[in-house]
Amino acid sequence: MKRAALVVAAVAAALVTPTANAAEPVRFATFNASLNRAAEGELLADLSTPDDEQARKVAEVVQRVRPDVLLLNEFDHVEGNAAVDAFRTNYLARGQRGADPIDYPYAYTAPVNTGVPAGMDLDNDGTVGGPGDAHGFGAFPGQYGMVVLSKYPIGQVRTFQQFRWADMPGARLPDDPATPEPADWFTPEELAQVRLSSKSHWDLPIDVGGRTVHFLTSHPTPPAFDGPEQRNVLRNQDEIRFWADYVTPKRGDYVYDDEGVRGGLRPGARFVVAGDQNSDPLDGDSNGIRELLHAPRVIDPRPGSAGAVEASATQGGANETHRGSPYFDTGDFDDESPGNLRIDYVLPSAPLVPLRSGVFWPTANDELSRLDDASDHHLVWLDLLG
Template identity: 90%
Template sequence: MKRAALVAAAVAVGLVTPTANAAEPVRFATFNASLNRSAEGELLADLSTPDDPQAQEVAEVVQRTRPDVLLLNEFDYVEGGAAVGAFRTNYLARGQHGADPIDYPYAYTAPVNTGVPSGMDLDNDGAVGGPGDAHGFGAFPGQYGMVVLSKYPIGPARTFQQFRWADMPGARLPDDPATPEPADWFSPEELEQVRLSSKSHWDLPIDVDGRTVHFLTSHPTPPAFDGPEKRNVLRNQDEIRFWADYVTPKRGDYIYDDQGIRGGLAPGSQFVVAGDQNSDPLDGDSNGIRQLLQAPRVIDPRPGSAGAVEASGTQGGANENHRGDPFLDTGDFNDESPGNLRIDYVLPSAPLVPLRAEVFWPTSDDELSRLNDASDHHLVWLDVVP
């Protein structure tokens, strides 16, 4: 069977059994671990000892699912990676509640836009300063940051933290409804500096036994907390569109990275897009994820869980009117609005062969259901053959 046909078959049945001669599968995962704190330095302080209850639960989720390459969203950035080192040493390297320790010899973290002062009144409240005027919403630089942990070497990163929103062709720039001019929420001077990424976009080449898989990671803004201008809804959609353009030949020619190098991903490159995209294909305030799900070569393995189905039925509320399949939900949110949603994704490219994909959301009769409160998101994992 040709590789393309194998990919199609894998997606159709949701499970492929590798042959004896097949390459070893690699498990990619994303987890919004909610390891963010309200003040700078708090996370490092919490992780500097091995007894933080939430960090223990997050570590146990990782140990139970055992990803080879893992993106953690909402992990406050600390310069020099001290918080990452503390988490690996004090939590992942210690067996949690009977789970086996797990080692990640490679890690990547970098500055993000959250909490970085812009010096401008981006939220148009008449004052400069505070979370709403930062390049990405945050109380301090690095809040809600990102970390990638890997059992495989991580090559030189391409980062897109400083890419300007206005430099995206056809950008969905917000409009001030109180004025007659279109798309004028931001002044011309502000548009010279307003960044697209609310945290950052990273292209991390993962060296899997000599084969490169680009791990494309991000965490678009929640499409909420808006006024009628809907600037977060629009930004969310364009942050997602960034990766759709990046992986599509010729559509990413406008993109430049933080080193000034232009262009999208090289044609034919293998990739996995991962992250909390804050977008459900059918429900919630932004359906921008459709842009990525429909991009060429992107495969949707449709991971799910029985726990999500159970939660949707018992919690009711907004879930009763959702159009999406609750089996696919990854986020457990307010029952009245927006309800539970599918917002966390691990999306491989052809010709990667997806073997199995799941959401870690145990049902209430499972002993591991005690870990469902580790975060309001659930870890999503995917096994692929590079």
């Protein structure tokens, strides 16, 4: 009996302790930093000196929260690592207003679909070209890109930039309401090329103390700026569903990555889904996040902040009619519509153990509230064991 008890204890310890020498919690975070610019090359120019005020605020938020693994959304992609290296060197490696510098020896960035011309009239406005006819809405290739920074090694990444929307079983394809045929917003020729990801979906294996945690990152399109076809609402929902299928055994068998490798995540693999999902469980124009929140093994740590509660009460407007608690809001948007929403997520899988979580949204009487305008989103963080 004693031996059996020892075996049970050992198994339990293994579930919550990465290794004997790596028992410290690991902090994962996501931050839509709004480090996007109106023209190609502007972000790199801004980051090439240590003087950009917004970048300094973004860096200070990161330095105050000090995540170990961080996804930055809306960081314009530049071929190579020039912009990422400039941000690390000129901002993160310099203490901002009393905060300690922070070092990320590992970084990953890759091309995204925003601004990549499709060569087709995808928005059906009668002309070809411009942001609405790109594979993802953007004025130039790489606008609103993504970056992952990590204190832990990053393994072989799977990217899904070119996965076609029509190849998702039960795809919620938009419909032209002026015609009798269903789901015919796109022509057959367009459907053969239209991509699901408005930016990309990445599976980054992070080596944490000898164990792999798959960091599943994305940034679905906002479910807004639509006509009656609801092209963006439907795309947002399917971009979120991609991860729900990917982490569910057998449901992700249809998935293929940019190297042609098929299949979803290996059953039992540890993962953390992160990113600006542009979807609130109860309010706003898309509630597609519910599908991911209810996926097998997904844990919702429900991070929040007092600052979000204060902002909702102070700003009023649409916030007064929301069904969800403002405590969980992460985005500070137009007071009349849609109001503040919970749209940024860090969602771990069992058997990872969430210890603490939060949203960096200081209240007005906090000296750090001067950082609240770094972006219209607030950094979301989560401490994990396992």
